Amino acid sequence: xxxxxxxxxxxxxxxxxxxxxxxxxxxxxxxxxxxxxxxxxxxxxxxxxxxxxxxxxxxxxxxxxxxxxxxxxxxxxxxxxxxxxxxxxxxxxxxxxxxxxxxxxxxxxxxxxxxxxxxxxxxxxxxxxxxxxxxxxxxxxxxxxxxxxxxxxxxxxxxxxxxxxxxxxxxxxxxxxxxxxxxxxxxxxxxxxxxxxxxxxxxxxxxxxxxxxxxxxxxxxxxxxxxxxxxxxxxxxxxxxxxxxxxxxxxxxxxxxxxxxxxxx
Amino acid sequence: xxxxxxxxxxxxxxxxxxxxxxxxxxxxxxxxxxxxxxxxxxxxxxxxxxxxxxxxxxxxxxxxxxxxxxxxxxxxxxxxxxxxxxxxxxxxxxxxxxxxxxxxxxxxxxxxxxxxxxxxxxxxxxxxxxxxxxxxxxxxxxxxxxxxxxxxxxxxxxxxxxxxxxxxxxxxxxxxxxxxxxxxxxxxxxxxxxxxxxxxxxxxxxxxxxxxxxxxxxxxxxxxxxxxxxxxxxxxxxxxxxxxxxxxxxxxxxxxxxxxxxxxxxxxxx
Numbered sequence: 001x002x003x004x005x006x007x008x009x010x011x012x013x014x015x016x017x018x019x020x021x022x023x024x025x026x027x028x029x030x031x032x033x034x035x036x037x038x039x040x041x042x043x044x045x046x047x048x049x050x051x052x053x054x055x056x057x058x059x060x061x062x063x064x065x066x067x068x069x070x071x072x073x074x075x076x077x078x079x080x081x082x083x084x085x086x087x088x089x090x091x092x093x094x095x096x097x098x099x100x101x102x103x104x105x106x107x108x109x110x111x112x113x114x115x116x117x118x119x120x121x122x123x124x125x126x127x128x129x130x131x132x133x134x135x136x137x138x139x140x141x142x143x144x145x146x147x148x149x150x151x152x153x154x155x156x157x158x159x160x161x162x163x164x165x166x167x168x169x170x171x172x173x174x175x176x177x178x179x180x181x182x183x184x185x186x187x188x189x190x191x192x193x194x195x196x197x198x199x200x201x202x203x204x205x206x207x208x209x210x211x212x213x214x215x216x217x218x219x220x221x222x223x224x225x226x227x228x229x230x231x232x233x234x235x236x237x238x239x240x241x242x243x244x245x246x247x248x249x250x251x252x253x254x255x256x257x258x259x260x261x262x263x264x265x
Numbered sequence: 266x267x268x269x270x271x272x273x274x275x276x277x278x279x280x281x282x283x284x285x286x287x288x289x290x291x292x293x294x295x296x297x298x299x300x301x302x303x304x305x306x307x308x309x310x311x312x313x314x315x316x317x318x319x320x321x322x323x324x325x326x327x328x329x330x331x332x333x334x335x336x337x338x339x340x341x342x343x344x345x346x347x348x349x350x351x352x353x354x355x356x357x358x359x360x361x362x363x364x365x366x367x368x369x370x371x372x373x374x375x376x377x378x379x380x381x382x383x384x385x386x387x388x389x390x391x392x393x394x395x396x397x398x399x400x401x402x403x404x405x406x407x408x409x410x411x412x413x414x415x416x417x418x419x420x421x422x423x424x425x426x427x428x429x430x431x432x433x434x435x436x437x438x439x440x441x442x443x444x445x446x447x448x449x450x451x452x453x454x455x456x457x458x459x460x461x462x463x464x465x466x467x468x469x470x471x472x473x474x475x476x477x478x479x480x481x482x483x484x485x486x487x488x489x490x491x492x493x494x495x496x497x498x499x500x501x502x503x504x505x506x507x508x509x510x511x512x513x514x515x516x517x518x519x520x521x522x523x524x525x526x527x528x529x530x531x532x533x534x535x
Contacts, residue, residue: 122362130358137318139347140375 026222029143033151033221036144046149047156054115054150054217055157059164061114062107066165069106070172073097078177087177088187092195094173095166099196099205100261103166105253108212110165111158112245116220119150120241123224124234132225147221154220158213159206166205204260211252216245271296271428271460272317276326279312286312288484289326296427299454299461301471303506304481305515310464313481314430317462318352319343330428348376350428355436357417359405365392365416366401372423391419395449411442415449422453428460429453435467443467447474468507472496480506482515 077093132142177183227237272294279287286309319335328335369388392398395415451474454461472492480488505513
């Protein structure tokens with residue numbers, strides 16, 4: 001029995017040390033990516049190409065999801081607000097929920113599962129098929145040539161995707177509340193305009209999306225680069241990207257929200 | 266060391282943790298020759314290539330290329346040296362997101378300021394040398410295994426290197442592609458005056474094209490010589506390897522305890 005306990009404690013210690021080591025390794029990788037980003041900006045074509053894959057190809061899922069989320073918000077908002085006779089505030093509710101929370105968070109979650117997983121799988125497969133090693137042997141640094149452009153493309157596209165998500169969501173809320181249910185159009189927009197503050201709501205939302213963009217893409221490129229060069233290794237890394245990103249997004253969202261929004265507007 | 270020596274390896278040792286992989290390797294590789302490194306699977310051949318390319322550091326000894334000790338080079342100097350050498354990976358390692366043309370042009374675009382028109386001419390010349398000029402628009406996924414290997418060969422000679430290393434270039438090829446790749450290695454080596462190091466266990470194909478053979482077994486050089494010497498060798502190891510015999514100095518059985526005791530048969534039939 002004591003031996004089992006020793007083995008158990010040793011196992012826990014091993015895991016803790018391993019995760020801390022991995023965290024350090026990931027941070028070092030993140031720093032290296034930043035340091036070696038010069039090439040990407042000198043040859044911006046490298047980033048443009050990746051922008052297409054991470055940004056443009058994520059448009060459909062972002063737009064469609066945004067529309068549905070906005071429509072649901074319209075329905076639920078109207079349902080609750082009309083009990084208090086405040087149905088004209090539905091526009092405010094839709095806009096604030098989207099700009100402050102749902103836009104950044106849901107768009108980042110979708111981005112992680114659509115673009116993040118693709119980045120991890122692509123880099124992981126490049127590693128598994130010796131493409132990264134081949135690049136090293138050609139005296140080309142894979143972090144500068146493969147990792148950094150993908151990282152920056154993700155960081156750049158994330159705020160735009162989240163903004164689009166919010167815009168389409170507001171439109172979805174409008175379709176339901178105004179067009180379908182018949183809330184007064186003038187009060188829908190004017191209340192929204194009065195309630196949403198540019199600095200307090202929109203800028204804070206944009207800051208959130210930027211933070212999520214950096215976090216998701218950094219996780220995605222790291223997991224791809226660190227994947228074991230086998231089929232299981234790449235599939236495991238892809239799963240880890242999505243799971244870790246989701247947890248990090250939600251955790252960071254809580255931290256950011258508690259710093260940004262304290263009811264002091 | 267003569268002036269004609271390009272790669273000199275002396276007392277090279279390497280181990281993964283406690284497990285020794287290479288134990289005191291000495292080799293001399295002259296310019297303009299094709300040298301084969303042969304040995305069974307897991308004998309440390311690929312590790313040797315990685316040491317020559319500077320991807321890993323030896324635990325003792327050194328690899329000298331053109332008079333410079335590889336593991337003492339700084340990263341910049343190593344990258345500088347790697348522009349003069351190339352490696353052909355086992356399955357080609359073509360960049361799957363780039364076309365055949367862009368794969369061959371990759372290093373030219375990364376390392377030179379050549380105008381695009383000149384790059385186009387150079388790429389088509391390299392592809393012509395491997396017989397695939399007509400395939401320059403294809404993507405790697407559209408190529409057969411043999412074609413992919415030839416494109417990778419064209420890519421590896423893109424900047425006219427001094428040294429090319431081939432990691433198992435014959436694996437998984439049909440007999441025709443095998444001969445094509447073998448002959449290309451010989452022809453390109455002669456035409457460009459470079460040195461080729463071929464790591465392989467395809468004895469018959471490589472003996473046709475190489476100038477010198479090193480046999481690596483269990484981390485040491487078990488034998489070496491010209492193809493004629495190798496074919497005529499009566500050394501048990503070389504004989505077993507060249508003729509593909511099942512049992513010999515390299516045993517068929519992985520070390521194990523006695524068969525009877527493993528099956529718990531001792532005494533049962535006594």
